[in-house]
Amino acid sequence: MLGETVETKMKVRKAVFPAAGLGTRFLPATKAQPKEMLSLVDKPLIQYGVEESIHSGMTNIIIVTGRGKSAIEDHFDVSFELEHLLEKSGKRELLAAVRNISDMIDVSYVRQKEALGLGHAVLRAKELVGDEPFAVVLADDVIDSEIPCLRQLLDVHDFYGASVVALMEVEPSRISAYGVVAADPIAHNGTGDRLYRIHNLVEKPKQGEAPSNLAIIGRYILTPEIFQSIESITPGTNGELQLTDALKHLLRSRPIYGLKFEGTRHDAGDKLGFLKATVEFALQRHDLGGPFREYLKTLSL
Ligand code: G1P
Secondary structure, eight states: OOSSOOOOOOOOOEEEEEEOOOOGGGTTTTSSSOGGGOEETTEEHHHHHHHHHHHTTOOEEEEEEOTTOHHHHHHTSOOHHHHHHHHHTTOHHHHHHHHHHHHSOEEEEEEOSSOOOHHHHHHHTHHHHOSSOEEEEOTTEEEEOSSOHHHHHHHHHHHHOSEEEEEEEOOGGGGGGSEEEEEEEEEETTEEEEEEEEEEEEESOOTTTOSOSEEEEEEEEEOTTHHHHHHHOOOOGGGSOOHHHHHHHHTTTSOEEEEEOSSEEEETTSHHHHHHHHHHHHHHOTTTHHHHHHHHHHSOO
8 A cells, every 4th residue: 555645543642662672882880770760860761751752642651671670660650668758758849750750651561571673672562552553762762852752753643644753864974873764855844854755774784885864763653564564574683673674564565754853862872972961951950050051161171
């Protein structure tokens, strides 16, 4: 069913968070702690993604966890002892912050026993997602934007009823770290240079072999046919079941769109990216920004 067909529209309610990776880029911090729990200022990475999902209208979060990831479950669970202590000591703001996390949203978990790739992780969520479109959020891509990135993708999905991935232009020297698309720009919402119709995808191409400089960033809206596509592919780059390869398979029967979203993406799974994100988020904080800026000014750089 190729072509500009507008497919049946369904509200997107569920966001899948693959969180079973080994976090090797951030060792030794991630030896005994999931990388999704690394904290930017005072909130773990995964909470930024969960809040983005909530602000985009999601009502269910599905976290695909692995070994040693129980801190994530505890984080989104009610902490009676902590709440009791904060209540007793009159620390209202902290109490609200802690309660908000568990009140925010309905969170369910599914286990990925082995880290066999992003496609494999998403496939683990098949039963919990069911036959409806859903979002995928990679928590180490932290996106700072006025309109949440997922919301921007959902607006495209609501219009076309098809799968949509987030795109960003990347330097040639960095392109081999990403899924890369070949795509043609299409006019949408008064602009001609943000939305693309994708016609090919390659996971982590070598520099010089990439089909473009448009990289996939960790936000996806996927239609449920993606599950059959993941089941149809064989392991690719790094011997893993790649979501990018499944999207390429899906492209045979369904259109896929890519949106160059508005906002700043931080690769918080990378040490330098994490440091940059920490500085930017700290400077934006009303309680910390002022004194932190003053401190930075004293550094002789
Ligand atoms: C994953 C995807 C890749 C995408 C990237 C975005 O790679 O496989 O297609 O471009 O996320 O962050 P990873 O960073 O897990 O190696």
